[in-house]
Amino acid sequence: MSIIEINNLTKYYGKSRGIIDVSLEIEEGEIFGFIGPNGAGKSTTIRTLLSLIYPTSGSATIFGKDIIKDGPEIRKDIGYLPSEVFYYENMKVIDLLNYSCSFYKKDCTQRIKELSDLMELELNRKIDDLSYGNKKKVGIIQGLVHKPKLIILDEPTTGLDPLMQQRFFDLLKKENEEGATILFSSHILSEVQKLCNRVAIIKEGRIVKIEKIATLKATNYKKIRIETKEKLSLDSFDLPGVKDLDDTDHVISFLHNGDINTILKVISKYKLNNLWIEEPTLEEIFMHYYEREE
Amino acid sequence: MNIFIHEMKMHRNSIVIWSISISATILLFIGVFPAMEKNISNMVLMIENFPKEFIKAFNVEIMLLGTVLGFYSFIFIYATLLGSIQAMRYGLSVLSIEEREKTADFLISKPVSRNKIIISKILAVITSILITNIVFFIVSYLMVNKFTDSNLDNRLFVMITLSLFFIQLVFMSIGLLISMIPRKIKAVTPISMGVVFGFFIIQLFSSAFEDKKLEYFTPFKYFDPEYIIKNQSYNMTYVLLAIGVVIVSLGFTYYRYMKKDMAQI
Numbered sequence: 001m002s003i004i005e006i007n008n009l010t011k012y013y014g015k016s017r018g019i020i021d022v023s024l025e026i027e028e029g030e031i032f033g034f035i036g037p038n039g040a041g042k043s044t045t046i047r048t049l050l051s052l053i054y055p056t057s058g059s060a061t062i063f064g065k066d067i068i069k070d071g072p073e074i075r076k077d078i079g080y081l082p083s084e085v086f087y088y089e090n091m092k093v094i095d096l097l098n099y100s101c102s103f104y105k106k107d108c109t110q111r112i113k114e115l116s117d118l119m120e121l122e123l124n125r126k127i128d129d130l131s132y133g134n135k136k137k138v139g140i141i142q143g144l145v146h147k148p149k150l151i152i153l154d155e156p157t158t159g160l161d162p163l164m165q166q167r168f169f170d171l172l173k174k175e176n177e178e179g180a181t182i183l184f185s186s187h188i189l190s191e192v193q194k195l196c197n198r199v200a201i202i203k204e205g206r207i208v209k210i211e212k213i214a215t216l217k218a219t220n221y222k223k224i225r226i227e228t229k230e231k232l233s234l235d236s237f238d239l240p241g242v243k244d245l246d247d248t249d250h251v252i253s254f255l256h257n258g259d260i261n262t263i264l265k266v267i268s269k270y271k272l273n274n275l276w277i278e279e280p281t282l283e284e285i286f287m288h289y290y291e292r293e294e
Numbered sequence: 295m296n297i298f299i300h301e302m303k304m305h306r307n308s309i310v311i312w313s314i315s316i317s318a319t320i321l322l323f324i325g326v327f328p329a330m331e332k333n334i335s336n337m338v339l340m341i342e343n344f345p346k347e348f349i350k351a352f353n354v355e356i357m358l359l360g361t362v363l364g365f366y367s368f369i370f371i372y373a374t375l376l377g378s379i380q381a382m383r384y385g386l387s388v389l390s391i392e393e394r395e396k397t398a399d400f401l402i403s404k405p406v407s408r409n410k411i412i413i414s415k416i417l418a419v420i421t422s423i424l425i426t427n428i429v430f431f432i433v434s435y436l437m438v439n440k441f442t443d444s445n446l447d448n449r450l451f452v453m454i455t456l457s458l459f460f461i462q463l464v465f466m467s468i469g470l471l472i473s474m475i476p477r478k479i480k481a482v483t484p485i486s487m488g489v490v491f492g493f494f495i496i497q498l499f500s501s502a503f504e505d506k507k508l509e510y511f512t513p514f515k516y517f518d519p520e521y522i523i524k525n526q527s528y529n530m531t532y533v534l535l536a537i538g539v540v541i542v543s544l545g546f547t548y549y550r551y552m553k554k555d556m557a558q559i
Contacts, residue, residue, distance in 0.1 A: 013555070043558065050403045053555040076405040086396035088304065102296035103404040142400070 001064070003028050003150055003181045004049065009058035011044050018044040020205045021058070026183060031176055033196035033213070034185040041205040042185040043083060046154050050080055062150065076104065079148035083155040083185075085139035087127045093138055094123040097145060104146040115141045118167060133159040140168060144175065151175060151182045157191055169195055190279070222260065225253040226267060227274040237266065255280055297401075297411060301388070301418030309422050312380040313429035316373050316458075320430075323369040324437045327362070331442075334360035347502040362442040363450055366434070367519030370454060373430065374461050374514065375494055380426065381462035382486040384419045385469020389551060390479040398556040412551050416544070419466055427459045450523060457517030457528075464513040464536050465490065467543035474550035478557045510535065 004026040011018035019041035026032045034042050047053050049060060051071040060067045062074045087096050094112070101108040116123055119137045127138060136159045143151065151172070157165050172195065176182055186192050192199055193213060201209045227250055234247050241258035250273075256263050267275070330337060337359065341349060359365050389412065392398040401411065434455055438446060468489065473479050493512045500508035500515060509515040509532075516532040 047399070047556070047558070050399075052399060052402050054553065072405045072407045072410075074405075075403060078403070080399070080403040082399035082403075084396065085400075087400065088300075088395065088397055099296065099300055100400075100404070103406055 001028050002026065002061075003030075004060070004062050004183065005064075006045070006049075006060040007058055009045065009048060009060055010056050011041075011048055011053065012056045017041075017205045018053075018056075019048075019202075022202070022205075022207055024200055024207065024210070026181060028181055029176070029179065030198060031172070031182045031184065031196045033192035033199035034183060034202065035187060035189060035192050035199055036202035037187055040202045042187075042202060043154055044205075045202070046080075046152055046183070046185060049152065050075065050078070076146075077149040079143035079146065079151045081139045081143040081151075081153045081156050083158075085135050087135070087138065089128060091127050092123070093121060093125055093127055093130075096127060096138060097123070097142060100142045101145055106146055108145045111145050111147070112141065115144060115171075118171065119164065133161060133164065136160055137164070140171075144171070147180075149180055151180050153182070153184045155186055156184065157186070157188075221255050221257045221280045223253070223276075223278045223280040224256055224263065224267075225251055225276040225278075226270070226272055227251045228270055228272055230271075232270060236269075239263070239266065295414075297406070297414035298418050298421075301415055302421065305384075305418065305422045308380075308384075309425050312376070313426045316376045316380070316426060316430050317433035319369055319373045319376065320366075320434045320437050323372075324366075324441050327365050327441050330365060331360055350501050350504065362438060362446055363454070363519075363523055366438055366451070367454055367523060370458075370519055371514075373434075374458055375490070377423075377426070377430075377458050377462050378465045378490045378493070378513070379486055381419075381423055381465040382469040382490050383482055384422060385466040385471075386473045386479060386486055387469075387482045388415045388419050388473075389470065389547070390473040390482075393478055393557045394480070402556055408552050412548060416470070420463070423459065423462045423466065427456075427462070430458060431455050450526065453522050453528065454519045457519070457522070460517055460533075460536060461513055464516065464539055467540045467547075468513070470547040471543040474547050474554070513539070 002025045004024065006022055006024040009022045010020050022041070022045055024045075034045070036042055044053070048055050049062065049067055051067060054068065063077065065074050067074065088099075091099075093116075097108070097112050097116075101112070112123070119141060121134060121137045121141065125134075127135065130138065136156075140156070143153070153172075157168065160168060172182060172184075182195075184192065184196060196213050198210065198212050200207050201211070229250070231250060232247075232252060234245055234252065237245060237252060237254060239262070241256055242263075243255040243257070245254040246252070359368060387394075392401050402408070435451070438451065469486065472485065472489065479485065493514055496508055496512040497514035499505065500512065513536065516536045517528060518532075521529050
């Protein structure tokens with residue numbers, strides 16, 4: 001069964017573009033990643049699903065029910081973590097969590113304790129006094145406290161230290177094993193890779209590609225830059241699997257896909273000042289996707 | 295109910311502060327009354343030397359100042375001025391605060407309809423204003439009785455004092471209406487002060503120049519204590535106008551809030 005089904009969803013803010021013609025289906029039990037640069041429309045899509053904003057055209061259903069008409073009903077089983085968390089002035093962590101629970105008509109005392117122990121969050125502190133990362137934890141717990149069937153996370157890991165990030169991911173995996181479907185937006189590919197089964201790539205408001213993470217991983221692009229004393233001719237690097245070849249100030253840079261040994265053999269012929277082999281940025285991977293599309 | 299309780303908790307300090315401030319206008323000035331009562335003839339001589347417009351602007355019906363209710367209604371105007379600022383602030387802020395403080399994403403993503411949110415919030419504001427009025431009523435009643443020996447006309451006293459609540463409802467509705475016009479309200483204090491003093495100045499002008507048309511444009515004139523004392527009743531035209539303003543403002547607010555896109559964080 002599709003948990004989320006989005007049909008040709010379009011949102012304009014006045015004249016400026018939010019998202020255009022977004023269609024997506026997310027199956028029960030999936031961990032679905034939603035990646036794209038800032039301003040691409042990730043938050044717009046998510047906020048439309050939650051009725052924070054209303055679509056210009058198109059429709060969407062969650063659990064088979066219309067997001068606008070049955071909004072309050074649907075949201076009983078959704079947990080949402082906004083990209084930036086700010087909570088009411090002068091409230092203690094525990095007050096906020098209790099307030100959050102009061103909407104679900106469930107007793108969450110036990111669950112609040114479990115989650116706050118796991119995330120190492122003190123319940124009696126004022127939210128105003130918390131660091132950004134700790135506020136984020138309040139957001140996470142607030143989103144998970146009622147054991148939602150669908151968890152929607154908008155850029156969830158910013159501000160969390162690596163240890164907490166790991167715990168948080170483990171927590172999400174556990175929720176997923178217990179039946180929760182997860183929609184997860186991010187602009188960091190590696191983060192999405194760790195967790196998701198499938199990803200949608202969005203750029204300038206449109207879905208560019210929906211892909212299984214396994215397929216995405218198979219493209220083994222590396223970004224290589226070499227600095228040399230003498231000027232080299234670019235032609236020697238114009239090999240199969242090389243893209244975006246560029247030369248500025250004795251630094252040659254390119255993306256390489258294929259056997260790393262082949263390219264290293266070529267490089268080893270020259271006397272180098274410096275060598276960088278890096279993971280390409282998400283933007284660069286996107287670029288490569290667009291090219292394939294064309 | 296949970297939203298209502300939450301809102302009341304958020305308003306708690308503010309209710310205490312406003313109740314004290316508004317009651318303080320009575321506490322501070324009522325003490326002057328016994329002296330005023332004794333020397334009213336000298337006062338009349340003195341005040342009559344002021345420019346006519348000045349006297350009218352401040353709603354000083356000189357002879358009335360020598361009576362308890364007359365004096366009370368004179369200081370009551372300043373209580374309504376403060377009360378209006380309170381109500382305006384509540385109206386402006388109660389819905390817009392979620393976007394300003396970036397908590398809209400928290401609240402709206404809960405399983406609750408906007409209909410329920412707006413009703414709970416407006417009820418919380420009305421309750422807060424009501425509590426302020428109860429405190430004010432008790433304080434004024436005790437103080438007015440303490441500082442006068444003469445018989446207080448209880449019916450008129452109640453009518454005048456209740457008008458604070460009605461004026462506050464009008465300002466609350468105007469505040470709600472204004473809060474729904476721009477995409478996001480950045481600061482509540484300057485707008486509340488600006489709007490309330492704007493209406494107050496219109497009121498001063500309309501009194502000074504005895505301009506009846508201007509009166510329609512300022513809620514401060516809708517429940518004029520001087521009119522109440524003279525006619526033993528509210529001015530029904532203005533009462534209907536006040537009800538109209540409240541209904542239209544709340545209707546517009548409801549319509550806009552149900553359709554509004556919550557500002558992006």
